[in-house]
Structure formats: C-alpha cells, structure tokens
Amino acid sequence: MKETTPERSSSGLEGPALPAALQALVWEVQxxxxxxxxxxxxxxxxxxxxxxxxxxxxxxxxxxxxxxDRPRLLALLRRVLAEGSTEHIEHRLLAADGRAVWLHSxxxxxxxxxxxxxxxxxxxxxxxxxxxxxALREAExxxxxxxxxxxxGIYGIDRAGRCxxxxxxxxxxxxxxxxxxxxxxxMHQLIHHTRADGTALPESSCPIHRALREGEEVxxxxxxxxxxxxxxxxxxxxxxxxxxxxxxLAGAIVTFVDITERRxxxxxxxxxxxxxxxxxxxxxxxxxxxTMREIAQRCAEAIQGNLDAAFTRIWLLDEREQVLELxxxxxxxxxxxxxxxxxxxxHYKIGRIAQELRPxxxxxxxxxxxxxxxxxxxxxxxVAFAGYPLLxxxxxxxxxxxxxxxxxxxxxxxxxAAIADTIAQGIERKxxxxALQRSEAxxxxxxxxxxxxxxxxxxxxxxxxxxxxxxxxxxxxxxxLGSATGLTVDAWTRTTAFLAPDGxxxxxxxxxxxxxxxxxxxxxxxxxxxxxxGSIRVLSANASPLRHADGLPAGVVxxxxxxxxxxxxxxxxxxxxxxxxxxxxVRDEFLSLASHELRTPLTPLLLQVESLRRxxxxxxxxxxxxxxxxKLSTIHRxxxxxxxxxxxxxDVSRISARGLPLHVEDFDLVALLREDIERFxxxxxxxxxRLLGCPEVRVRADRxxxxxxxxxxxxxxxxxxxxxxxxxxxxxxxxxxxxxxEDRGIGIAPxxxxxxxxxxxxxxxxxxxxxxxxxxxIVRRIVDQHGGSITVQSAxxxxxxxxxxxxRTAASTRAAPDPGPLGSPRARGDGxxxxxxxxx
Ligand code: ADP
Numbered sequence: 001m002k003e004t005t006p007e008r009s010s011s012g013l014e015g016p017a018l019p020a021a022l023q024a025l026v027w028e029v030q031x032x033x034x035x036x037x038x039x040x041x042x043x044x045x046x047x048x049x050x051x052x053x054x055x056x057x058x059x060x061x062x063x064x065x066x067x068x069d070r071p072r073l074l075a076l077l078r079r080v081l082a083e084g085s086t087e088h089i090e091h092r093l094l095a096a097d098g099r100a101v102w103l104h105s106x107x108x109x110x111x112x113x114x115x116x117x118x119x120x121x122x123x124x125x126x127x128x129x130x131x132x133x134x135a136l137r138e139a140e141x142x143x144x145x146x147x148x149x150x151x152x153g154i155y156g157i158d159r160a161g162r163c164x165x166x167x168x169x170x171x172x173x174x175x176x177x178x179x180x181x182x183x184x185x186x187m188h189q190l191i192h193h194t195r196a197d198g199t200a201l202p203e204s205s206c207p208i209h210r211a212l213r214e215g216e217e218v219x220x221x222x223x224x225x226x227x228x229x230x231x232x233x234x235x236x237x238x239x240x241x242x243x244x245x246x247x248x249l250a251g252a253i254v255t256f257v258d259i260t261e262r263r264x265x266x267x268x269x270x271x272x273x274x275x276x277x278x279x280x281x282x283x284x285x286x287x288x289x290x291t292m293r294e295i296a297q298r299c300a301e302a303i304q305g306n307l308d309a310a311f312t313r314i315w316l317l318d319e320r321e322q323v324l325e326l327x328x329x330x331x332x333x334x335x336x337x338x339x340x341x342x343x344x345x346x347h348y349k350i351g352r353i354a355q356e357l358r359p360x361x362x363x364x365x366x367x368x369x370x371x372x373x374x375x376x377x378x379x380x381x382x383v384a385f386a387g388y389p390l391l392x393x394x395x396x397x398x399x400x401x402x403x404x405x406x407x408x409x410x411x412x413x414x415x416x417a418a419i420a421d422t423i424a425q426g427i428e429r430k431x432x433x434x435a436l437q438r439s440e441a442x443x444x445x446x447x448x449x450x451x452x453x454x455x456x457x458x459x460x461x462x463x464x465x466x467x468x469x470x471x472x473x474x475x476x477x478x479x480x481l482g483s484a485t486g487l488t489v490d491a492w493t494r495t496t497a498f499l500a501p502d503g504x505x506x507x508x509x510x511x512x513x514x515x516x517x518x519x520x521x522x523x524x525x526x527x528x529x530x531x532x533x534g535s536i537r538v539l540s541a542n543a544s545p546l547r548h549a550d551g552l553p554a555g556v557v558x559x560x561x562x563x564x565x566x567x568x569x570x571x572x573x574x575x576x577x578x579x580x581x582x583x584x585x586v587r588d589e590f591l592s593l594a595s596h597e598l599r600t601p602l603t604p605l606l607l608q609v610e611s612l613r614r615x616x617x618x619x620x621x622x623x624x625x626x627x628x629x630x631k632l633s634t635i636h637r638x639x640x641x642x643x644x645x646x647x648x649x650x651d652v653s654r655i656s657a658r659g660l661p662l663h664v665e666d667f668d669l670v671a672l673l674r675e676d677i678e679r680f681x682x683x684x685x686x687x688x689x690r691l692l693g694c695p696e697v698r699v700r701a702d703r704x705x706x707x708x709x710x711x712x713x714x715x716x717x718x719x720x721x722x723x724x725x726x727x728x729x730x731x732x733x734x735x736x737x738x739x740x741x742e743d744r745g746i747g748i749a750p751x752x753x754x755x756x757x758x759x760x761x762x763x764x765x766x767x768x769x770x771x772x773x774x775x776x777x778i779v780r781r782i783v784d785q786h787g788g789s790i791t792v793q794s795a796x797x798x799x800x801x802x803x804x805x806x807x808r809t810a811a812s813t814r815a816a817p818d819p820g821p822l823g824s825p826r827a828r829g830d831g832x833x834x835x836x837x838x839x840x
Pocket of ligand 1: 720748770
C-alpha cells in the first residue's frame with residue numbers, strides 16, 4: 001500500500017478541500033486506466049481502509065467497487081472523461097470487512113493543470129437511505145406479490161367509487177384482460193348493479209358503499225352477485241373496508257371470493273338431502289299397504305311436499321283400453337275428475353308423453369307448444385312443467401307430471417327422473433301383487449269348490465305333487481288309508497303295508513301311486529292295506545299321472561274305494577250259497593233217507609195187515625190166537641217205530657221253529673236212568689246195560705227231555721254197540737252232574753266225531769243202520785238248553801262213550817229257535833276230562 005503523500009494529496013485535488021464533516025469521499029481518476037490520482041477521505045479510515053492505503057494504492061477505489069456495479073461505474077467514468085458531462089450514479093463500494101456501502105457519486109471532468117483531464121467524483125455514503133428505500137421497495141413488492149398471489153379478488157375504490165387499483169385475480173374473476181381495464185371505472189355501476197333476483201341494486205343500498213358512506217367495515221356478504229364483463233354473474237362473498245387518510249375517509253378496499261363451488265356444493269348437499277328425503281318418502285309411500293290409487297296419491301303428496309311444485313299428478317295406464325287414468329293429484333288440485341281424468345294415449349301432452357315414452361320438460365310454459373291452455377298458465381303464473389313416462393324397461397305403466405311457478409332446476413329434474421323410475425317399479429310391483437292376489441283368490445275359490453267336491457266324494461281321493469309328497473287327502477281317503485298328508489309316498493309306504501289281494505306284500509315301487517308317479521295310468525288295482533292301526537282294508541284304486549299345461553309332470557291323483565265290506569258280503573254270500581247247496585243236498589239226501597226209513601216199518605205193517613185181511617176172508621180158516629198175536633205184535637212194533645220216527649221229525653221241526661221250552665222239576669236223575677235202562681233191557685233183551693256210579697243225584701231239569709237224552713244215547717249204544725254190554729256211569733258234585741254211556745261197538749272215525757251232532761249227519765253205513773241222523777242233534781239242543789255240554793270219545797271198532805255234563809239246577813227257559821243247519825255245535829268230539837264224581 002502506498003502512503004498518501006501531502007504533495008500528491010495537495011496537488012491531486014484542485015480547489016478548496018472538502019470539509020471532513022461532509023462525510024464525503026472525494027476522488028480523482030485519470031488516464032485510460034482510470035488510475036486513482038487522489039482521494040480525500042473525511043476520516044483517517046474510510047470504509048475500513050486506512051487513509052494511507054487510499055494514498056498508496058491507485059487501483060483500490062476501482063477494485064473495491066461491487067462487481068455488479070463496477071462495469072457501470074467504469075463506463076460512466078469513461079463517458080464523463082470523453083464528453084465532459086456531469087453524471088450521478090449510485091454504486092456500491094466494498095468496505096474492508098466485505099460489507100457493501102452504497103455511495104452516491106457526482107462525477108464531473110476537471111481540466112488537469114497542464115495535464116490531461118481528470119474525472120473527479122464526490123461520493124457520499126447513502127447506505128442508510130438506500131436501505132430504507134430498498135425496504136420500502138421490498139415491502140411494496142411483497143405487498144404486490146401478495147396481492148397478485150391471492151385468489152381473492154381485491155380492488156380499491158376512492159370516495160367516488162372509482163377503481164384505484166385491482167389485482168389480477170379481480171380482473172380474472174370479473175372477466176377483464178388486466179387490472180388496468182378497471183382502474184378509474186365506477187365499480188358499482190360496472191359489476192354490482194343488479195341483485196340475484198334480477199332487480200336493480202342502487203348505489204345508495206350497496207353494502208360495499210356502506211364502507212364509503214359510513215366508514216364501517218362490511219364483512220362476509222354472500223347474498224349478492226357480481227356481474228362479469230361478458231354479462232354473466234358470479235356468486236361471491238365480499239368484504240369492504242374503509243381507508244382512512246388524515247382523519248377522513250379516502251376510499252375502501254373490497255375483497256371478494258368466488259363462491260360458485262361453495263354454492264354448487266351447497267346446492268349439491270341440498271339436492272342430496274332433497275333426493276334422500278324424497279326417495280325415502282316415496283319408498284315409504286310405496287311400501288305401505290293400500291289400493292293402487294292410495295299408493296299413487298301418497299307418492300304424489302311426497303313429491304309435492306318436497307318440491308316447490310304447484311301441483312303433481314300421476315296417471316295409471318289402463319293397458320287394455322290404452323287410456324291413462326288420473327290416479328293421484330296433490331297440491332293446488334286434488335280432484336281426480338274433469339278433463340284430465342281419462343287421457344287416451346296420444347292425446348294432450350300427458351298422452352303424448354305416454355306415446356313417445358319420453359319426458360317433456362320446460363321452464364317456459366307460456367311459449368311451449370305442448371301446453372295448450374296458455375290462458376290458464378298465465379293466470380296461474382305457471383312457469384315450468386315436467387312430465388315423465390313411468391316405464392318398466394320400455395313398457396309404460398303411467399305418467400307422472402307437475403306444474404311449478406318457478407323454474408325447475410336441472411338437479412330437481414334429475415331427481416324427478418329417478419323418482420319416476422322408482423314409482424314405476426312400485427306401481428308395477430303393486431299391479432303384480434294385485435294380480436297375484438286376484439289369481440290367488442280365484443284359485444282359493446276354485447280350490448274351495450274342489451275341496452268341497454273332493455271332501456263330499458264317496459271315494460277316497462289322494463293328490464301327490466311332482467316331488468312325490470302327498471298334499472291332499474279327502475276324509476274318505478284318510479278313513480281308508482290313514483292320514484298321510486305331508487308325507488312322501490316312500491315314507492308312506494314304509495308305515496302302511498300294501499298287500500296283494502292274497503295278502504302277499506307288494507313292493508313299494510309297485511303300489512299304484514309309485515306306478516302313476518312313473519307316468520303309468522293304473523286302473524282298478526285291488527290291493528289290501530294294513531294301516532298303522534293294524535286294521536286291514538281292501539281297496540280298489542285308479543291312479544293317473546297329472547301334467548302341467550307345458551306337459552311337465554305335476555304329480556298324481558288317485559281315487560280309492562274301500563271294498564272291504566263289499567268283499568266281506570261277497571264272501572258271506574258265497575259261503576251262504578255253499579251252505580245252501582249243502583243244505584239242499586242234505587235235504588235231498590234226507591228225503592230219500594226219510595222215505596226209506598218210513599217205508600222200513602211200513603212194509604212189515606202192510607204185509608201183516610194184508611195177511612190178516614186174507615185170514616178173515618170168507619172161506620178162510622180162522623187164525624189161531626198165537627198166530628194172530630204174533631202178527632199184531634209185528635204191527636205194533638212197526639207202528640211204534642213209525643211213531644218214533646215221526647216224533648223225531650216233529651221234534652226237529654218244533655225245535656227249528658219255536659225253540660225248546662224247558663219245564664224244570666226236581667227229580668232223581670239216577671232213578672230216571674235206572675227206569676229207562678230197565679225198560680230198554682226189556683225191549684232189547686240181547687244187550688246188557690249196567691248202571692254205575694252215584695246211587696242218587698237230585699237235579700232240577702226238564703225230566704221228559706232228560707229222558708229223551710237217555711233214550712237216544714241208549715238206543716244208539718244198542719244200535720251201534722254190536723250187542724256188547726253197555727255201561728252207564730253217573731258222577732256228580734254240588735254243582736254239576738255227569739253221566740256217560742259207553743258201548744263197545746263199531747266206534748266213530750275222528751273226522752266224523754264233530755259232524756254227527758249236526759242235523760241229518762250220519763257216520764254209519766245206511767245199508768246196515770237206519771235212522772235220520774237227527775237223534776244226536778236233538779240231544780245236543782236239549783243239553784245246550786240246560787246249560788250243559790255233550791262230548792264223544794271214540795275209536796273205530798273200539799266203541800264210543802258219549803258223556804253229558806249238566807248243571808244240577810237248570811233255569812226254566814224257552815230256547816231260542818234253531819240257528820239253522822250251520823249253527824255251531826257246542827258238543828265237541830274230544831270227550832270230557834275231570835269234573836264231578838259223586839256229591840257228598
Ligand atoms: P241215527 O242214529 O238216527 O243215524 P243219530 O243222530 O242218533 O242218528 O246218530 C248220528 C250218527 O252217529 C249215526 O248215524 C251213527 O253213524 C253215529 N253214532 C251215533 N251213536 C253211535 C254209537 N254209539 N256208536 C257208533 N256210531 C254212533
């Protein structure tokens with residue numbers, strides 16, 4: 001660093017030295033290199049560089065210039081040097097500590113003494129002023145940036161309402177190319193002249209101007225519109241703040257934001273709320289019970305209640321007649337009669353909507369060609385009309401329409417279109433339900449008739465569906481088969497045995513129902529059913545497969561007839577027929593037998609009578625007494641035999657016709673037996689008869705009938721006893737008496753032993769033994785009548801023992817008539833065992 005010499009210093013600067021207090025740096029440069037010739041600093045140290053340094057270093061001044069400012073300064077110095085002008089420049093000098101010091105330099109050419117001209121500069125430190133200016137500029141720039149960066153529109157107005165400034169957002173929002181187009185214009189008249197409803201907004205009522213008029217801050221006004229350059233409007237929220245200057249009002253700053261989106265979302269929300277409410281109410285209207293008209297009316301009222309309509313109507317299509325019938329009317333008109341109560345498809349605007357299947361919408365009713373009664377529309381102030389066909393796919397079910405005194409917004413129309421769909425579906429559903437109900441009612445009525453018929457039918461009727469489930473049985477079928485409703489045919493055949501007529505089980509798949517389920521028509525199948533209660537019924541059945549209209553299987557119907565009783569009667573008839581035949585045969589046999597039997601004693605009788613007649617003929621020798629006696633004896637025997645036979649026959653017919661009256665009396669049975677045996681031995685001297693057992697048994701019985709029993713058994717024992725001795729054995733106890741007649745004759749085969757107690761039944765050879773086969777039958781009837789029994793024990797060739805068991809006291813009764821040839825015998829051929837011996 002060069003020392004600043006006094007010479008240099010004194011010779012360097014012409015004229016009076018600048019006072020140090022001036023705080024200015026005075027400097028001179030010269031030559032092409034602009035070398036520093038002299039510098040005079042107000043202080044020893046200027047900008048951190050000591051004074052000596054300024055003196056010693058020619059290049060210091062220019063070197064220490066701020067690189068950004070140096071070229072400018074050099075150019076200016078050269079110009080001043082060349083042209084001799086005086087210039088001013090602000091430039092930065094770098095202090096020793098590196099900070100930039102703003103200098104304001106006044107530069108002028110000075111004629112050097114005898115030498116080349118120099119450029120002298122006087123630089124004062126303007127750093128502070130410069131900083132304040134920079135700060136202001138920066139603040140301004142920031143404010144401007146802020147103004148420009150915001151999306152809010154901001155403009156200022158003066159007291160007269162003229163625009164003083166506007167930011168870019170303001171110009172953009174209002175549709176102007178730049179803010180300058182606004183500056184100077186009356187903003188109220190330009191952008192705020194008309195209200196949302198179309199009425200004029202005078203400046204005197206303008207809220208923005210309140211800030212001007214009353215100095216009041218106006219905030220958050222969002223009920224107004226601003227009007228754009230192109231005439232459209234902009235919904236905004238705005239604030240207006242007064243600007244005060246010197247205690248007075250200088251103007252106002254207006255800030256506004258575009259609330260189109262907010263409005264839109266508010267509208268959207270409102271729309272959603274409206275849609276939700278309307279849908280919910282319509283859904284409720286559709287779901288509540290009622291007639292079609294009631295439902296339609298509820299829907300119309302729901303629409304009317306939620307939308308700002310004058311009236312809402314719904315027509316329902318009569319498909320057959322192609323006429324729309326007014327079904328619902330809500331709002332200013334609620335009547336359903338009148339010109340629009342029945343609208344043929346294609347007539348009026350409603351009928352045309354129905355014909356074209358397209359909605360008709362207008363917000364300008366008065367100029368709409370479809371609206372015929374313009375006078376009415378004008379009178380009533382109608383503005384909008386919306387009519388929708390109610391469609392299911394492409395099929396019309398009705399028309400919904402409304403008139404409104406205000407325009408219907410797009411969103412409302414969208415909601416209405418959606419609601420029209422919902423209502424159409426509701427109407428369709430209701431129609432389907434009504435139709436179903438009608439057809440179900442019809443079906444139920446038919447079913448009731450069918451059920452009555454089926455119920456009253458004498459046959460059993462069983463209906464099985466296509467799945468094999470029994471779904472109907474009339475009472476008769478339940479009676480015959482047991483209830484099976486709800487069971488599958490398989491399950492039913494498991495609980496109810498189906499048997500063939502001969503009793504063999506029928507496999508399940510062969511039962512009539514199974515066969516018919518397989519498509520077979522079963523006719524007159526007879527089978528036996530063992531029902532769950534164990535009873536067996538004989539049924540005949542017809543079973544037919546049923547088919548739906550489309551030919552698919554619909555199940556089976558089976559009718560059954562209980563033939564159990566009929567079969568029993570048939571069997572009974574057959575049995576009777578058989579026994580009748582047998583009886584006729586027996587009768588025929590009997591008649592030949594009877595004639596033979598009656599003839600047997602008649603023949604000797606006739607012979608003897610003839611012989612006697614001849615004996616007493618004139619000329620005939622008188623018969624001896626012995627011969628006469630023999631002949632009369634024969635005649636007597638024959639007559640007795642005839643009498644016995646006839647008595648037997650009469651007994652049979654009496655018993656058969658009137659039964660057997662008993663005349664009971666008290667007597668000794670053993671005494672009676674003894675008498676009879678004695679008489680027998682007299683008449684049949686060849687056969688000895690022994691009486692064994694109790695010596696006396698008192699009984700109460702019909703004595704003559706008991707005697708008839710004894711006579712019959714004894715005569716059989718003698719007749720079939722082959723002359724061998726006969727034993728009669730008597731036993732008794734307090735209650736009963738038993739006597740047995742035992743012979744040792746031809747005996748009876750076991751197969752005949754039961755039969756011989758029946759009428760006309762004989763087991764012995766007709767050739768060798770006479771008789772009607774009635775004796776034992778009469779005996780059995782008498783024994784029965786006394787409350788006793790008769791049994792036989794016998795073996796062919798070994799003899800027979802007939803045992804009679806009687807109560808010792810028989811009731812005095814009248815017997816029932818004979819039950820006939822088939823009456824069941826109480827006598828058995830098994831003989832008696834045990835029982836009484838002798839009473840004490
Ligand atoms: P009848 O003796 O008149 O034929 P009964 O009714 O008295 O009629 O007897 C029926 C049949 O029973 C006889 O025909 C005979 O075949 C058989 N019978 C009855 N008693 C005896 C007997 N004691 N021994 C063998 N057979 C007898």
